[in-house]
Amino acid sequence: MSENKHIVLELTEVSLSYHSARKTFDRGRHHVLKDVSMQLYDGETLGIIGRNGVGKTTLLQLIAGILAPTRGQVKMHSGKCASLLTLGLGFKPDLSGRDNALLSAMLQGSSRQQATSFLNDIKEFSELGDSFTEPVKNYSAGMRSRLAFTTALMTHVDVLLIDEILSVGDAHFRGKALTAMQSRITGEQTVVFVSHMADQVEKMCDRVIWLEDGHIVAEGDPGEVTSAYAESVARMNNDNVAK
Amino acid sequence: MPLLHYLRLIDIMARMGLRADATRFFLGYIWWILEPLLWVGIFYFVFVTIMGTRGPDFLMFLATGKLVFVWFSKSVTQASNSIIGAKGLVGKINVPKTLFPMAVVQEGVYRQAAVFVMLGIILIINGYTATATWWYLVPLMIVNYVVIVACAFVGACLVCLARDFAQIISLGMIFLMFTSGVFFDVRALDPEKTKLVLDLNPIAFLLDAYRQIMMYSTAPDMLHLFTIGVGFGVLLCVMVLFMRRRSQYLALRALTA
Numbered sequence: 001m002s003e004n005k006h007i008v009l010e011l012t013e014v015s016l017s018y019h020s021a022r023k024t025f026d027r028g029r030h031h032v033l034k035d036v037s038m039q040l041y042d043g044e045t046l047g048i049i050g051r052n053g054v055g056k057t058t059l060l061q062l063i064a065g066i067l068a069p070t071r072g073q074v075k076m077h078s079g080k081c082a083s084l085l086t087l088g089l090g091f092k093p094d095l096s097g098r099d100n101a102l103l104s105a106m107l108q109g110s111s112r113q114q115a116t117s118f119l120n121d122i123k124e125f126s127e128l129g130d131s132f133t134e135p136v137k138n139y140s141a142g143m144r145s146r147l148a149f150t151t152a153l154m155t156h157v158d159v160l161l162i163d164e165i166l167s168v169g170d171a172h173f174r175g176k177a178l179t180a181m182q183s184r185i186t187g188e189q190t191v192v193f194v195s196h197m198a199d200q201v202e203k204m205c206d207r208v209i210w211l212e213d214g215h216i217v218a219e220g221d222p223g224e225v226t227s228a229y230a231e232s233v234a235r236m237n238n239d240n241v242a243k
Numbered sequence: 244m245p246l247l248h249y250l251r252l253i254d255i256m257a258r259m260g261l262r263a264d265a266t267r268f269f270l271g272y273i274w275w276i277l278e279p280l281l282w283v284g285i286f287y288f289v290f291v292t293i294m295g296t297r298g299p300d301f302l303m304f305l306a307t308g309k310l311v312f313v314w315f316s317k318s319v320t321q322a323s324n325s326i327i328g329a330k331g332l333v334g335k336i337n338v339p340k341t342l343f344p345m346a347v348v349q350e351g352v353y354r355q356a357a358v359f360v361m362l363g364i365i366l367i368i369n370g371y372t373a374t375a376t377w378w379y380l381v382p383l384m385i386v387n388y389v390v391i392v393a394c395a396f397v398g399a400c401l402v403c404l405a406r407d408f409a410q411i412i413s414l415g416m417i418f419l420m421f422t423s424g425v426f427f428d429v430r431a432l433d434p435e436k437t438k439l440v441l442d443l444n445p446i447a448f449l450l451d452a453y454r455q456i457m458m459y460s461t462a463p464d465m466l467h468l469f470t471i472g473v474g475f476g477v478l479l480c481v482m483v484l485f486m487r488r489r490s491q492y493l494a495l496r497a498l499t500a
C-alpha cells in the first residue's frame with residue numbers, strides 16, 4: 001500500500017550517541033540509536049512502539065530536526081516541515097494559560113494574529129473556562145495536560161509527530177482528545193505516532209516500527225508487529241515473576 | 244525563521260518574562276525603580292553615613308558605575324543559563340538557539356531603560372545638568388548593548404558545553420566588578436595603570452565613559468568606543484553563525500550534558 005506513495009522522509013543508517021557527564025556506559029559514551037533506517041510515506045500514520053528508554057523520543061527529535069545524527073542521514077523531502085506534538089511545551093508557571101498558549105503557538109511559527117485567533121478555540125476545547133487567564137502554577141496536573149494537548153492540537157504542519165500524548169486528563173477529556181486526534185490522523189495528514197501502548201498503536205496506525213534498545217526489531221503490519229511486541233513484554237514480565 | 248517573526252518573538256518572550264517576574268512579587272513593577280533606589284540608599288548609608296568622608300559626588304559616582312555594571316552582569320549571567328533553562332522547549336522544537344539569550348537580554352533592556360531614566364533624574368536632582376554632551380550616551384549605549392549580546396551568546400554556549408561554566412561566569416562577574424572601577428575611580432590610579440585598565444577592560448572603559456558624560460560633561464574617546472563596538476560586533480556575528488550551524492549540537496548538549 002505504502003510502496004506507491006511518495007517518500008516524505010528518509011533515515012539512512014542513523015546513529016546517535018553522546019558523551020554523558022558520568023563515566024558510565026562505553027567510556028562515557030551513551031548510544032541512543034544504532035543504525036536505524038526507515039522511510040515515511042506521504043499521508044500515512046506510522047506507529048513507533050517500544051518500552052520506555054529505547055530511543056523513541058530521540059527518533060522523533062531527529063525527524064523534527066531538533067537533534068542531528070552522529071552518523072547517517074536524515075533527509076526531509078521537498079520543503080516539508082515536521083513538528084513535534086508533545087505535552088507541556090515548556091510552560092512558564094508564572095504566566096497565565098492564555099499567555100503560555102500564545103507563546104507556544106508563536107514559537108511553532110504562527111504569527112501574532114494567527115496565534116491570537118487560536119486562543120478562543122484553545123480556551124473552549126481545553127474546557128479551562130476562567131482558569132485560562134490564571135497563572136499555570138495554580139493548575140492541577142490534569143488542567144495542565146489539557147492546556148498542553150489543546151495548544152499542540154492547533155498547530156498545522158506537514159508531518160505531525162506525536163509523542164505519548166493520549167494519556168491526558170480525565171476519562172471524559174481523554175475520549176475527546178482521542179476523537180480529535182483520530183480526525184486529524186485519518187485525513188491527509190502524515191503522522192508519526194509514538195507510544196508504549198500496543199492497543200493504541202494497533203488501532204491508529206497503518207504501519208508500525210518496533211524499537212528495542214536503539215534499533216529496529218520489526219517493521220510492518222500493525223497487527224503482527226504489535227502482537228509480537230506484546231508477547232515480548234509478557235515474556236519479560238513472566239521472567240521477572242520467575243526470578 | 245523570518246527575521247521579523249524572530250524579533251517579535253524576542254519582544255514577546257521578554258515582555259512575558261517581565262510580566263511573570265512582576266506577578267511573583269507583591270510590589271510587582273515597582274521593583275524596577277525600587278531596586279536601583281535601594282542600591283543608592285545602601286551606598287549612601289555605607290559611604291556617607293557610616294564612613295562619612297565622602298560627599299554626594301562619590302555617591303553619584305558609585306550609583307552610575309553600579310547601575311550600569313548591573314545591566315551587564317545580570318544580563319550576561321542570566322542569559323548564560325537561558326538555553327539549558329529552556330531545556331523543555333529545546334527538546335521539543337527546533338528554534339534558533341540565540342532566541343533564548345536574546346529574550347533575556349531584551350528583558351534587561353526594558354528594565355535598564357527605567358533605571359537610566361531614574362539615574363538621570365537623580366543626577367539632575369543632585370545638581371548635575373543634562374548638557375548636549377549627553378547625546379554621546381546614544382552611541383555609548385549601543386556599544387554597551389553589543390558587548391552584552393556578544394557576551395550573552397558566548398556565555399550561553401559555554402554553559403551548554405559544560406554546566407561548570409555557570410560557576411565560572413558568576414565568579415568572573417565579581418572579578419570584573421572589582422576590576423572595572425565600580426567602587427574606585429580608574430583615573431585616580433597611576434596614569435600608566437589607568438591606561439592599562441581602560442585598554443584591557445572594555446567594561447571599565449564603558450563605565451568611565453558614562454561617568455565622563457553624565458557627571459563631567461566630557462565626550463568619551465570615540466575611537467576607543469568604536470574599536471570596542473567593532474570588536475564585539477565581530478564576536479557577535481561569529482557567535483550567531485556558530486549557533487546557527489551547531490543548533491542541533493547545542494540542543495543535544497543542553498538535553499544531555
